[in-house]
Amino acid sequence: MGRLIIICAVLLMLSALSLVTARFQSRELFVQVDRLEDKARDLDTDWRRLQLERAELARNARIDEIARQDLKMVSTSPDMTLYIKGVASNVAQPSASGSQP
Template identity: 30%
Template sequence: MIRLNLVLLVAVLASAFYLVHTQYESRRLYTAIDRAQAQSRKLESEHEQLQVQKRAQATPSRVQQLATRQLDMRPVTPGITEYVVLPASATTPAEPTR
């Protein structure tokens, strides 16, 4: 009878330790999920801010301003347009090779 009691005591202790370990792991994983969700919300917020900044940087007036200031570009006018004329030989198709 004592052996049976010892075996049952060992089984109860083992299951108790396993239960404590399982609860600890559950809490640890829940905390990790919570941290990951918080980081996800933070990254989503940063992404939205970057999208707004990107749209602000790509407005046509800003692009034209940068092109004028930094690249010394100017709007096209007929007075400064150069027309390129192709020679007549370039407009005829080449003969196929055999």
């Protein structure tokens, strides 16, 4: 009878220790999940901010403004356009009849 009581006491102690360990691990996992959710929210906020920045940087008006201010570019007009007539190269043209010379 004494052995049975000792065995039951040991099993009760092991059960209590496993319960405490399980609760501790559960709390650690809960804290980790909360931290990861916070990080996910921060990353989502950063992603949306980057999408807005990309849209702003790709706007035609912004590109035009940077080209005019930083690069000192100006829009072309017909009076500023130069047309260059090139000499045609001597490339063999296929004849209309399809026969080779």
